Amino acid sequence: MKKSPIIFTLCVLVTVPMVLLTMSIRENKAEQQAIGAVPAIKENETRASEWGKHYPRQYDTYMQTRKSDEIGDVLKDDPAIVVLWAGYAFSKDYNKPRGHYYALEDNINTLRTGAPVDKKTGPQPTACWTCKSPDVPRLIKRDGEMEFFTGKWAKYGDEVVNPIGCGDCHDSKTMKLTLTREHLKRGLDAEGSLKVADITHQDMRSLVCAQCHAEYYFKKTEWEDKGEKKTAAVVTYPWAKGFSPEQIEQYYDGYGFTDWTHQLSKAPMLKAQHPDYETFVTGVHARNGLACADCHMPYMREGGVKYSSHKVGSPLDNIGNTCLNCHKGTEKEFKETVELKLARKNELARQATDILARAHLEAAKAWELGATEEEMKPALQDIRAGQWRWDYAVAGHGAFFHAPEETLRTLANAISKGQDARLKLRIVLAKHNAADYVAPDFSTKEKAQTLIGLDMPKLIEEKKTFLNTLKQEWFKESEAKGLYDPASRKDMVLKTSY
Template sequence: MSSISDKIKEKPWLGWVLFLGTMGIVFVLGLFASEVTERRAEATVAYAPNREIDQFDPRNSVWGKAYPREYESWKATEDTTFKSKHMSSAREDMLEKNPNLVILWAGYGFSKEYNTPRGHYYAITDLQEIQRTGAPTGPNDGPMPSTCWTCKSPDVPRLMNEKGVAEFYKGKWASKGSEVVNPIGCGDCHDSKTMDLRISRPALIEGMKAMGKDINKATNQEMRSLVCAQCHVEYYFDGSDKSKGKYLTFPWKEGQTVEDMERYYDNLEFKDWTHKISRAPMLKAQHPGYEIYKMGIHGQRGVSCADCHMPYTSEGGVKFTDHQINSPLAKIDKSCQVCHREDAEELKSNVYANQDRVDDLKMRVEPLIVKAHYEAGKAWELGATEAEMKPILKLIRHAQWRWDYAVASHGASAHAPVEMTRVLGSSLDKAQEARMLLARLLATKGFIGEVEIPDISTKEKAQRAIGLDPDKMRETKDRFLKTLVPEWIKKAEERHSKLQPRVEGGDQIPHFEHDTEKI
């Protein structure tokens, strides 16, 4: 067998072919390597901050100078145009849509106003405008504690650093109105030097510790959910230690299921409020998004919150995380279809089908609990004793807690539809058991038949039925928004004007013309 060199001797032109071919391959590989190096350099420049950022600088616009792509996508949360079959990023009045909610929360702030959630951009404005925060006239007035600000702004870790955690929780909500003005943003989740994800709220660290877990050992993928779990969780205000104010606490010591947290609250004999009609010691589920997500298939398989709600996108050849946090269905090609190869419409129909099943069960549970409250109220009216009512009120408490747990987290039917069906099923059972016991008790008091329920067909009628005055609430809220809120913003702008670095065009304090007609 002749060698290549022998062939080249026989055919000299063959050597030139090999030489030129090799040079061509080397040239192409060189271009490819240059392109890769250039792209890597672009990415390095894109993610390298071009200025020093103070970790506790709450101004998202300052962080945005160093990370413009992420900042511009964050600003897009101002957009409220996205709508799907079961959700909208625009604010909708849920009490008007479903007046039963007014009765279920009678005696609690949620009976005054409850809306669909909007983007992080509106965190401060929505809290100022909602009736639940009342209409304070000064720093020591109003129904809500300072703790209510905890999840709304990067001003919170700043204040916690300056004052101390317990000190931050003390006082009224209005006492920090001029201090908490920047909506949820960069400093809530990121380290200013490395942009690594960080936990800025101590309640999550304490909640994990209560379960025997060290949050410092969390992987980067776990952190892509844990930064969300700082706020999208069930919580309560522990007021047992007066020196710590209304201390924000996660009820995770027994675990994170609906039964675990229910047991935790029962052991403490904790209640959020006493129901105005039934006198039941009630629990208000907040928004247990993280706990429910962990119960679903995505959470169990290690898919993070950010994978679906903050999908990767690219611009100018640079890949980055989209900070326009929204429903995955809004950008289904970048979220769901990264893993699921089904047609977009098929994926949507699957989500909607799960939502419909959960919604159907939810709508069956709600009127039963409403009736149970009124029947309990009738039993008290007819002379029922504490001993007679105690087991019934516990069933009402548990039925509504489970219903609320399933509906307070707006994405529950998508995150864990099987678990939500189970939870609502147990709520239905407990509501029916409570009503059965009430029927027997009422019979012993000489009452047979249906307990009369007033006209609660609209939000206003339901609110008046539980003693609220919608006209007065609108009047006092309007005055608060036109007087105290502008003072808060003026003080905040004066404080910002003294901060360095200065930001051209202002410091992005959202200041909207409040639409008081809709409040």
């Protein structure tokens, strides 16, 4: 009889945890089912906070990209770059990328987009909005791709008002990853190694990123709208011959394409945008089947719920949950390895910018002394090729980690091409009695911008006027239309490098 209470107690001790565990499992399953159910999000919804009502964990992590808010002035760090981009908008203002939360804000605030006063003024085309907002695919659906890519950047200032968000990558009806930019589909089919029809889910976990993180140019395309002839600047991926810098260069050379003619050297220049996808696919991570999201959007767990973090940023911010899933060693050891790789890349990149800047200035002197086009052409082609390789290697900000060997190879070739240009220019200068020419000082951002003739006070004053007038009007108008999401600018503070 004495055993009964003991047995009863043991049964209770075993049964209660099992009941609690069963209840917990049921609750987790119910939550997972609720998450798996497709919510009613209206088509073309561009406000991330509306999606966040159904996916709070993903939205909360996305909003954490606000923490990546510091401005890193690239031109101040390496003033030679100002000389490299003389005559091009990047010589005015170029900063390291911040979090997705700031993508639209930084596009509006940069000196590169100028200071328009209405929808038809300013230096840039509408294509400069392409990667900054889910409002872009909405507008392309509404107006058509050709119309979207026609006109000035300011044309859509009161329509493109929500930063990179859910609608850039997800189908609102199914929640599946989807490609919202047709130029990526055309680029893939032109390159040929991965046809759109053969894309897998794992492929999509990189390709939704490649819609923006890739090299592109604005292809001038003639079209007709109700009898009116127009010209669209269509975002185009130059992948028809492959992804390497040499293959893309071959595409541009065959097409006869030039981004701009250099203000000093008169070289026909190419400007790399951000060839992250191109460098990624050549690296060891891609060869081992990883996708961008594996490292930049790792899976998280909260109770029994598994979801991907949308705090898109450097994997080094979360090494234990990203890199060390595959790599051995401690976080400290891993970070030291990465810092060494970055230092090597930076060393070669600085050598390349110094050499190329001096080549541009030496070419300018040769022109000043009366050099002929025939004398200058070989050196100018080397400048074009060298700067393209340098830009390709550094414009993809994670290239040194995506494909370190390829990045170092490309920078080495940039240095070689730059030196070839300088040797040829020395011969030209000697012919014109200037063999001892020494390039002027460009050791600070201010000296370099003055050297290439930029009136920075005027540019800054014009920009401030725009920021205090037309920019404010854009957001008021978009709010009246029901487009603007105030949550997308919560606690945002104006930060620039000028």
